[in-house]
Amino acid sequence: MSETTVGMADPAVRRQLMADVAQEPGSAKPDSILSVDNITRRFGGITAVDVNHLEVQRGMITALIGPNGAGKTTFFNLITGFDKPSSAGKGAHWSFDGATLDKTGASAVAKSGMVRTFQLTKALSRMTVMDNMLLGAKDQRGESLLRCMFRPIWSGQEREVEEKAAGLLERFKLLEKKDDYAGSLSGGQRKLLEMARALMSDPKMIMLDEPMAGVNPALTQSLLGHIQALRDEGTTVLFVEHDMHVVQHISDWVVVMAEGQIVAEGPADTVMANPAVIDAYLGAHHDTDLGDDDLLDEGADLGPVSETVSDEQGSQSPESHDEGKHA
Ligand code: ATP
Numbered sequence: 001m002s003e004t005t006v007g008m009a010d011p012a013v014r015r016q017l018m019a020d021v022a023q024e025p026g027s028a029k030p031d032s033i034l035s036v037d038n039i040t041r042r043f044g045g046i047t048a049v050d051v052n053h054l055e056v057q058r059g060m061i062t063a064l065i066g067p068n069g070a071g072k073t074t075f076f077n078l079i080t081g082f083d084k085p086s087s088a089g090k091g092a093h094w095s096f097d098g099a100t101l102d103k104t105g106a107s108a109v110a111k112s113g114m115v116r117t118f119q120l121t122k123a124l125s126r127m128t129v130m131d132n133m134l135l136g137a138k139d140q141r142g143e144s145l146l147r148c149m150f151r152p153i154w155s156g157q158e159r160e161v162e163e164k165a166a167g168l169l170e171r172f173k174l175l176e177k178k179d180d181y182a183g184s185l186s187g188g189q190r191k192l193l194e195m196a197r198a199l200m201s202d203p204k205m206i207m208l209d210e211p212m213a214g215v216n217p218a219l220t221q222s223l224l225g226h227i228q229a230l231r232d233e234g235t236t237v238l239f240v241e242h243d244m245h246v247v248q249h250i251s252d253w254v255v256v257m258a259e260g261q262i263v264a265e266g267p268a269d270t271v272m273a274n275p276a277v278i279d280a281y282l283g284a285h286h287d288t289d290l291g292d293d294d295l296l297d298e299g300a301d302l303g304p305v306s307e308t309v310s311d312e313q314g315s316q317s318p319e320s321h322d323e324g325k326h327a
Helices: 011-018 072-079 106-111 131-137 144-150 151-171 187-199 218-230 244-250 268-272 275-280 303-313 318-325
Strands: 032-043 044-059 060-065 093-096 114-116 205-209 236-240 254-257 261-268
Touching: 011 060, 032 072, 044 072, 044 236, 044 254, 044 261, 060 072, 060 218, 072 205, 106 114, 131 151, 131 187, 151 187, 187 205, 187 218, 218 236, 218 244, 236 261, 244 268, 254 268, 254 275, 261 268, 261 275, 261 303, 275 303
Parallel strands: 060 236, 060 254, 114 205, 205 236
Antiparallel strands: 032 044, 032 093, 254 261
């Protein structure tokens, strides 16, 4: 836990830290862990991402919201090295925890501590839960021929990695499923596995793409609790989510994207009352309920929120969403 993230479990400390931050697109943060400049991505005639400046505060939960096609996933792909900006070499610049990432590939980005979750592809679904976890391990020393010659060292590391995986599976209540195929898990359990797998590399910032998609009511509160616990332990969280109840309930800061640009930033309550957000975001979702945080207060009846989550995601499996669109 860094000096800045100490005390972040206390909502008053988080509010105080952000109290003087300008509630406008691209505002400077007291201690940004991620800073992005001039990043654009065009697909043919479509400008999917056109972000002038964005800073993400260390130790907080930041939500990235916006209507379908706003560019959120493309933005995730760009900053994690899974895609290249059209503005590469023409002023695009981004850094994470002080290190420039402009020309950094996906695996080096992950090693730097910025890790995104991956929805279970068909290949991962055919592997066991434990094997999925082992894939998420950082610095697999066994990959190197030289190290393979020193088998005892590798075996020791393998044991350590397995123990770590078992610990995380226990935390996410998946340990008894460790030998099951990942594809046999429920939607919510898949989300928990995706999160647990990302944590194998001890990220400084975890990036979640629609963590509530396909999650049934029974696991909604548990997933939210895990995300908040990560923040409370000092991990920065950046997540994309369509469910506004969820966004209101757990976000310390909300960034709104529309047509590739950042159009608003601020605490959830303020942002959702912002006319630019209502125009840009709700313009595409006239009937969207912007959320009522009371519904997710501890001990509250989760029925309406959970129904919203499962209704919205309906029959769409996380796998089909992922495979259709992302690299
Ligand atoms: P959603 O909330 O629906 O997931 P999003 O905000 O994540 O949307 P993106 O998926 O990033 O939006 O898409 C932004 C724009 O870029 C859309 O117009 C989309 O059709 C386009 N786009 C994304 N990926 C590609 C691609 N590989 N080829 C062509 N166009 C793409």
